Amino acid sequence: MSPNNDPVAIPMIERNPSDLPGMDSSDPDTLTGEAVLSFHNISYRETVQSGFPFCKKTEEKERLSNVSGIMRPGLNAIMGPEDGRSWLLDVLAARKDPRGLSGDILINGKPQPANFKCTSGYVPQKDVVMHTVTVRENIEFSAALRLPMTVKRDERRRRIDEVLELLHLDEVANVKVISKELRKKTSVAMELVTEHPILFLDDPTTGLDLKTAIDVISVLRKMSMRGQTIIFSINQAQYSIFKSFDSLTLVTSGKVMYHGPAQKALEYFTLAGYKYDCHNNPADFFLDIINGGFSDLLNTEEEADKYTELSERQYQVTEKLANMYAQSSIYREMRTELDPLLGEQRTGWSSALEEITCVTPFWHQLWWIIYRSFKNSLDFLNATVTQKETILMLNLSLLLPPFSPGRAGLLFSLTILQIIISMSACEFFVIDKDRFLHEHTSGYYRVLPYFLGKLLAELVPRRLLPSIIFTVIVVSIAGVKTDVNGFFTMLFTIMMLAYSASSLPLCFKAGESAMGVPTLLVTIYFVFMLVSELCLSEREIFLVSTSHWVRAVHVPETPEFH
Template sequence: MTNSDSEMGMMLKTDEDRVIHGSTITFNSINYTVFSKQYVFCMKPTKKQILYNLTGIFKPGMNAILGPTASGKSSLLDILAGRKDRRGLTGQVLIDGQPSMQDFKYRVGYVVQDDMLSETLTVRENLTFSANVRLPRNISSKDKTAIVDRVIKQLGLDKCADTRIGTENSRKVSGGERKRTNIGMELVLSPTVLFLDEPTTGLDSSTANSVIECLGQLSKKGHTIIFSIHQPRYSIFKLFDNIFLIAAGHCIYHGPASDVLSFFTTTGFTCEEHDNPADFILDISQGLRWTSCVNIENEIEGEGQKKDKIARYLHDVYIKSATYTSINQQIANVSIVSNEEKPIQPRSESRSALIKMLYVSQRTLRKSFRNPTLMVMQTIVPICLAIFIGFLYCNTSRTLENGIKNRFGAIFFIVCNQVFLNLSALELFIKDRSLYIHENASGYYSTLIYFISKLLCDILPLRSIPSVLFSLIAYFMIQFQQTVTKFFIFLLTIFMTAICSASICFFISASVESFALANLITAAYCVTMLVFTGYLLDVTTTIKFLAWIKWVSIFRYASNAITVNEFTDLKLCQTNNTNICLINGEDILKDQKIDYSTTWDLWANFVALGIMIFVYFILTYVQLLRIQKAK
């Protein structure tokens, strides 16, 4: 039996029979430096060291990383979980004494500080999604359901299992239930190691206590629980097995939680009888409660320098202690034992890319149907505008004056309508950005799967159907030329204009994090492109350094396509009641300097729109990759 088979068998055992053999994480000489540019145009990035020579061991049980704000807790947690870029990182992290596999970050559970859940799905549906896209393909749907049910029972989520998560403004489940659901998203993997970044943030004291107690129960089943926490109350602190106390990037204590007070007592600090030990040690790490026996300069300029010196002093005290010697001996013992064991086997393959895409698409559509406001309005508004345009230009005549003017007016209105209606696509990659970053980093799906799924679930219901409905109403009410070929060319133009407009929004939404900034950029872009439609400006007379803009204007290609389609073979007469036609539509096209003489002159507009769609799709995908890499 392979390691993977035994792991799967262990997943399916009942709570009473299941025994998790948690991994032991050891790390040696961890140093971490970040590089950042102080100014936008600064050529040379500045360096700032976050962690200094950290060494430690986390065994199965409750392992807490404590420290003041900005002390490096989250950075250390990310490094241990394999979630930090290797640039600026030195040192070694071992799993059971062996180098971690490349896919280690996908084999462990990681619960981020903020709740990462699909708000319109129920607790059970969120857990089921995690199981479907992350568990190995050799586990049946029935077994996955059993795993989800077991996790729900294990975390005490039975009563809210079929309740939707809800938004921040209209919560359906409590804060503690949301946090436990986040933990459950990772527990479906039955990970040997579970990382949590500040799991009590945003929770009241009672709820925070229940969450930590829940983690304590998991640790008793054999899980290695590693979490960062800022300032726990005593009822929480007493549940810790081991702590790693960090200040300004330096380790100032690492060992059993029960020994921390005696360690600092020998250093010269005394915790008062009714004082919270967690508050006591955090105060020490920040330079508070110092006694005269500590020889340190108090008149150092700059608060940051003072904190650094305090941290270095406490670190020096720690590395000279018996506790530090004991930790190093434990690390050495883990290495000796593990050298005799077999290497860690890579995990079994999870679902295929196609199946993952189906699950991601299913979730996206389910979220849309359960919050149908956008989908409904994206359909109703085009219908209303089509009717309005239809009445506005109803029975467009074939007379020289009104026929020409109304046709150009209708075409301009239609193109503007199609571009601006599809700006709703701006929120696509902004709204769920944090969820995408977390799920992508946790191995739920690849960037390509996410990208294609989001496109399909946006384009098919929100761009295609409204385009068809708009075309059917507007074309025949305006009474453009009544031929099948010309109608379908009009429909194709409307559809491609909608997709091209949406593709620009996709790119912008993947490039910026703020919806307000995305709106500003899109408005500036659209107004600029609108000028080069051909109706507001003779593009042939534009100054040279601006003339290139006409080649990237959606408005120009869309209006040219509809104009050529409508005006070719059109006869314009003096009045509607005469067959004496003084001018052909082709003459109008020639007067407007629009090419029409060959079939290519019409289809070149569709090729241009297609190229723009393709380019913006590629740029959007590149931006999503950039987001994933940056985080």
């Protein structure tokens, strides 16, 4: 079947090769101009652990098997089941552990630079934008940390305004990133502002309505016409989206079923004997083929009984399509282009690709992290004030008879209050874990300025202000008799207690991606510490020693009662 006679033949996109993004060529590790990415016989094996702790079993799973191809400037789509398309995309983007990879990935016939993850754009499927700041502020953060210091502020603003207009975000530039559509567009804008020659996107249309998805793809098409190499995975594509593709890669079970021009894919499969309904979407037609016709079979009543047969059939279909592609003329044409690119470059994937480079100095990164963290803290101001007001009322109620426990009880309550507040310290880094991993890997900042910035802008103020406020209230209302030296001793002790108590939740959360179990462990320990202080005598020295934070109350008691 000829695409010229087919009513759904896919037209080729016309590009202007002279309209290219400006890049600094003085750095040998910086990609310049148009970039052609080629991959040669790459395979990837993942080490998977399963079972209970201390007795886990380790096995290797093959995610990619002898995959080769070439991605030129334009829209390069990767379609297929999620485990196949996402693995191929992440491996090409150097986002997977290089120890499981074999084969060669080249840029313009040369090995990927050591800082490839920092010189290429990557939009993850899960949105990692900061929801508590505006669209413009998110893009400014990316531009400020990923563009060299030689780029002047006016040039940076020009790029930001251009990207906002390109994505139709200029009217909502000062709106906080709340909706899913706005988050996705902002994620794309944060990568486009850097003007990297290669941009990877993991399912950029997932969760979007058709209109927004078409807008995103049309913007990517415009950028590809300016010389960018756009590589993205996509689950299902409407015809209005599919017709924009330049290159199409169909992958399933780690093997390539088709890799070549998108407008030739329909002819390729119809000539192979697959019947195409002209009213069907070509993208759905291709997915039905590589899935072995599962979309029809899984709706039958014999679904449960034939699961094993379907799995076996899927394997047979995969092998058949992979062999058919390996013997096709499209594959031979692709090999004639790939082999000269490979040449003598047989370096494999080096651990040097783990290098993270930043184009801005330490102080610049620290300032922008503090600025964004402070803006983020302002959004939680109302919730924080409400929480402090509630705790304040509970403490003031202790002054009313018959609940008044006396001054010693108030000091003890103040100590316990600091410990309870400190339990929330874990959220500072756990909530931002995915965002940190993406931004650090992409070269926004190093670990030290991020840690210090979060500490100075969020953790310290949220521990400092409550300590001062509640200490002053207890001293003034409860009538604690102490001099200036005793007051500041009490204040300093409470502050150190708050910071010390915050360290335990941070330690528990350091290696966890979820907050449930570590929060429970911290709560149990704090309760046990409180009980050991109230109910045990000094003779149980071991148990009493576990309540060292609660026993900090004896320090402020000293200037009051002794």
